[in-house]
Amino acid sequence: MNIIVCIKRVPETADADVSIGKSGKDIDKSGLAFDLNEWDGYAIEEAILLKEKLGGTVTVLSMGGEDSNESLRKCLAMGADDAVRLTDPAFEGSDGYATAKILAEAIRQIPYDFIFTGTQAEDDGYGQVGVVLAELLGIPHAALVNRLEIQDKKAKVHRELEGGLEEVFEIDLPAVLTIQTGINEPRYVSIMGIRKVAKKEIKTLGASGLNLKAEEVGVAGSDIQLEKIFLPPVGEGAEMLEGKPEEIAAKVFDILKDKGGLA
Amino acid sequence: MKEIIVLAEHRRGELRDVTWEMLSKARQLAESVGAEIGVALLGKGVNQLAEVLKPKAHRVLLIEDDRLEAYNSETYEKVLTQVITERKPFLTLIAHTAMGMDIAPSLAAHLKIPLATDCIGIDSAGETFSLTRQLYGGKVNATVSFLKKGPYMVTVRAGAFPVVEKDALPGEMVKLPSPLTDEGLAKRFLQYVEAAVGEVDITQADILVSVGRGIKEADNIPMVKEFADAIGGTLSCSRPVVDKKWLPKDRQVGTSGKTVKPKVYIAIGISGAFQHVAGMKGAGTVIAINKDPKAPIFSVATYGIVADLFKLVPVLKDKVKEFRQK
Numbered sequence: 001m002n003i004i005v006c007i008k009r010v011p012e013t014a015d016a017d018v019s020i021g022k023s024g025k026d027i028d029k030s031g032l033a034f035d036l037n038e039w040d041g042y043a044i045e046e047a048i049l050l051k052e053k054l055g056g057t058v059t060v061l062s063m064g065g066e067d068s069n070e071s072l073r074k075c076l077a078m079g080a081d082d083a084v085r086l087t088d089p090a091f092e093g094s095d096g097y098a099t100a101k102i103l104a105e106a107i108r109q110i111p112y113d114f115i116f117t118g119t120q121a122e123d124d125g126y127g128q129v130g131v132v133l134a135e136l137l138g139i140p141h142a143a144l145v146n147r148l149e150i151q152d153k154k155a156k157v158h159r160e161l162e163g164g165l166e167e168v169f170e171i172d173l174p175a176v177l178t179i180q181t182g183i184n185e186p187r188y189v190s191i192m193g194i195r196k197v198a199k200k201e202i203k204t205l206g207a208s209g210l211n212l213k214a215e216e217v218g219v220a221g222s223d224i225q226l227e228k229i230f231l232p233p234v235g236e237g238a239e240m241l242e243g244k245p246e247e248i249a250a251k252v253f254d255i256l257k258d259k260g261g262l263a
Numbered sequence: 264m265k266e267i268i269v270l271a272e273h274r275r276g277e278l279r280d281v282t283w284e285m286l287s288k289a290r291q292l293a294e295s296v297g298a299e300i301g302v303a304l305l306g307k308g309v310n311q312l313a314e315v316l317k318p319k320a321h322r323v324l325l326i327e328d329d330r331l332e333a334y335n336s337e338t339y340e341k342v343l344t345q346v347i348t349e350r351k352p353f354l355t356l357i358a359h360t361a362m363g364m365d366i367a368p369s370l371a372a373h374l375k376i377p378l379a380t381d382c383i384g385i386d387s388a389g390e391t392f393s394l395t396r397q398l399y400g401g402k403v404n405a406t407v408s409f410l411k412k413g414p415y416m417v418t419v420r421a422g423a424f425p426v427v428e429k430d431a432l433p434g435e436m437v438k439l440p441s442p443l444t445d446e447g448l449a450k451r452f453l454q455y456v457e458a459a460v461g462e463v464d465i466t467q468a469d470i471l472v473s474v475g476r477g478i479k480e481a482d483n484i485p486m487v488k489e490f491a492d493a494i495g496g497t498l499s500c501s502r503p504v505v506d507k508k509w510l511p512k513d514r515q516v517g518t519s520g521k522t523v524k525p526k527v528y529i530a531i532g533i534s535g536a537f538q539h540v541a542g543m544k545g546a547g548t549v550i551a552i553n554k555d556p557k558a559p560i561f562s563v564a565t566y567g568i569v570a571d572l573f574k575l576v577p578v579l580k581d582k583v584k585e586f587r588q589k
Binding site for chain 1: 410
């Protein structure tokens with residue numbers, strides 16, 4: 001079972017105070033920590049679990065600058081065999097569609113049975129790349145997969161729907177699955193683990209190595225473009241409770257009595 | 264006349280709410296640019312659904328086939344390719360849901376139509392559209408434009424557009440032939456699997472104390488549980504807590520979990536991503552505790568507390584216990 005996993009390095013913003021950067025087109029990333037996109041952590045774990053069970057190789061792909069090596073190395077430390085970084089100034093400004101074109105050309109050079117991506121990325125949240133990849137490669141796909149069983153040349157996949165419901169499909173291989181969080185428990189990678197793979201080669205491929213023309217990638221090869229970003233309107237907003245913890249507790253107690261029927 | 268096509272989303276015999284939201288948005292866009300609305304309904308034995316859709320569109324584009332009984336991206340792609348190729352709508356709207364996320368990107372790529380996903384705003388701008396999306400889990404919004412000429416496809420976030428009642432439209436029934444054959448599929452629907460029933464039903468609680476990513480470790484959950492117990496509340500959570508297996512799935516509030524309407528909802532360490540908010544916006548009173556003053560949860564909360572939950576929650580627990588004894 002040879003599996004390709006497409007990953008992305010993203011800034012961690014869940015707990016961060018986010019502000020608009022000078023360009024007005026992205027957030028100010030100075031001072032933010034970066035990590036492997038949360039969904040991709042589950043995708044790489046699922047690939048490694050399959051490899052451990054059935055043998056084969058796991059190749060991890062990422063489009064991005066040298067910084068992305070950090071996330072690729074994390075995947076190697078988790079158990080991936082090879083890492084390839086797709087990088088070229090011409091890739092700058094690629095939207096989800098252009099990114100999928102770039103990944104698809106790299107994938108055509110590698111033998112595979114399965115391609116995993118995260119369902120979406122924490123930063124731009126297109127939720128698009130994996131499914132477009134399948135179309136470009138002419139193979140079936142399933143998005144939002146939260147359970148997977150391999151049965152010879154096919155797989156049984158559960159797709160997460162709304163309200164706790166799941167739908168089960170049988171899908172022929174090779175196929176693209178976009179992996180949903182919670183499908184497994186991504187293994188912890190120690191600093192020692194990262195050190196062990198520090199010397200491992202990370203191959204790079206650019207537009208020419210992928211047989212892509214400049215007009216097929218970057219802004220020229222994209223369907224959409226970001227014009228500007230802004231902080232979401234706050235709406236009416238909450239009445240803020242301030243004071244010492246004891247004072248806040250008294251207010252919360254009053255609210256619970258008044259609105260929650262607390263006796 | 265120009266046409267906007269809306270893909271009706273339905274599951275197990277019921278139209279999903281987002282269908283009405285898309286039709287309302289389509290109506291507003293159609294009126295502003297002088298277009299008509301065609302609602303595409305794919306299924307088996309869905310005549311009743313077609314009837315209720317009629318007043319919301321100029322026509323119902325009905326494609327019935329036994330092979331369309333359950334959603335499958337492969338059959339949907341074949342049918343919608345035919346519909347869009349023949350009718351050439353200048354805009355196709357699909358929901359950014361578990362279904363839309365599975366079909367729209369491949370359909371748009373197949374048809375070579377520019378696609379913008381998960382939009383919360385769509386404004387016509389001459390021959391094209393200006394779109395609003397969210398980035399970084401809802402912490403910032405972005406204005407996005409198309410770089411190519413239409414036709415276009417947009418996927419719409421559930422809950423982003425209100426349902427507006429308007430005069431009925433003609434709703435002409437247009438039955439279209441199905442292009443599907445008995446040719447084998449590479450992807451075959453097997454069954455639905457229901458969520459497991461848990462020990463508690465969080466949808467029945469008057470007071471929910473909900474914990475999110477901010478709790479950091481499984482070992483910290485009991486602290487919140489003790490607070491919930493102290494106020495007679497039930498413990499619930501947001502998605503990351505379930506993903507990490509710290510609490511079972513039946514405790515999850517949100518799009519992929521449960522929709523709750525307690526009298527009081529206390530969100531602790533929950534940033535307020537839309538998937539979570541969609542599940543709790545019906546709560547009577549919302550108290551949010553978060554250390555980030557810009558957390559989106561504060562825009563839906565009734566009361567907000569900017570605080571370190573590890574310092575505040577134990578005090579809340581002790582003080583509330585004390586007050587209750589008085």
